[in-house]
Amino acid sequence: MTALTSDAPHGTPGLGERLWDVVRLHTTNPWTTLILPPLITLGIFGLNYAIWALVSRAAGAELESDAFANNGGVLWILVYMMVTAIQAMSDTFRFALGMSVTRREYYLGTSLYFAILSVIYATGLTVFGWIEQLTAGWGLGGYFFAPFGTADQSLGLRAYAFFVLLLMFFFLGTVFASVWMRWKVNGLLTMLFTIAVALIGLAWWLTDVGLWGSVGDFFTGNSPLGLLTWTLPFTAATALAGFGLLRRATP
């Protein structure tokens, strides 16, 4: 199979090759990560479309033109990708270790796969958003693939938004997955409780020092592009946390 690396008895494959093997491990059974998410997305879109058609038929001319412009249904895929990351990792980690893969190779390969999935899904959602634009909201003024009135934004920005948000939720998923694999339910509960305490503590502190105004300024002052880019350092932090936690996980 690996004719190019033949110095050692069997040849030691390079890191890139090992990472790609991990990617292939995830795609061996494509149902969870590649088939189900588009199916459910299209299913939800179909239901939305049916409701739009029903409402516009009932309302007739009285319908406001932007009645269906503020749909957020597509954002479910972000949360679902976090679940997918948890499923994919808890599903394959023990098997990968049984195939003599190191945790490092496993985590890097899995991260690569999640990045590829983010590109695929961001592209898919943007293409549907583009068709949606061309058809003026599927002929009904319904905007499913441009959530919350973002249909007037450029396709490039929308693709970027989908990509960085998908990435963020995937890597949040790696943290949850790693915690799950090391400490199971108790670990997850402790983590969720700690996060809740930290957020409330942060809110107290912001109130105490009177910084809420600055927080508001951050969100209104930054452009959408700037805000989206701010997710990247956060995503990188979660990616590092996920790796740090997984490094000591045992099957």
Next chain:
Amino acid sequence: MTAVIEVQHLTKNFGKVEAVRDASFSFAEGGIHGLLGRNGAGKTTLMKLMTGQEFLSSGSVKIFGKSPVENASVLGRVCFINESQVYPEDFRGKHAIKAASRFFSGWDEAFAHELIEDFGPPLNRPIKKMSRGQRSAIGVIIGLASRAELTFFDEPYAGLDAVARQMFYDHLLADFSRHSRTVVLSTHLIDEASNLLDRVVVIDAGEILIDADAEGLRSEAVTLVGKATAVHEFAAGREVLGVQQLAGIASVTVAGLDDNARRAAADAGLEVGPVSLQQLIVSRTSGRTSATKEGADS
């Protein structure tokens, strides 16, 4: 010969439980080595420590001279077939074999096909719906076809019938003589595998009890059968590993008899027979375990 595996003063605690306690042994390159012991003795834990799946508490494990933990250059030469391997949900037999063919660089596809033909596992069946024997067959196929330099088989044939087990032994011996491989085999079926084994390490309650050459171990003890009175008279003062008595006939397993002593036993009218590896190990481990229990009770 260089040692492929070197374990020194290895201890592994799970909370308060000492799964492995101060274990030291080494396995030379080439050969089939047995890691034997009762259920829960620590065999699987030991194998997980030797393949970097578990983290040791103290001591050291060296595989090909290096720690296996997170070491791709070591693990790339190792294959560990774990009896309780967890496969991804919805994986079918063919998925597992396909995935393994990518991960093991020494994988021999033609050999894999031959093994699939011989063992005949249902490749299209989801693994979680397979019987224990069918799952074992998948593991055996992966372990053999991986052609890894160092292969661990943990109870590889749980649920396999005698024919399939014999097939496994035949393939293992044939492949092992053609390709330089080191195999570590853990099993309950000691006698069945005993003539394959070059070296035997017996672990009991987390401690290494026996670390010996299989041949030497077998010649270490003999069974003496004869009239109860004669047997007991002869055995008195010697290291007795086991006693069985039925009516006036007794059979004892005695360790440490030299040639003179064996002749003396024969002269005393006792039948001197070989002891099986299994008998030897059972007598060593069961005696010890009951002694430990008594100690704990008092």
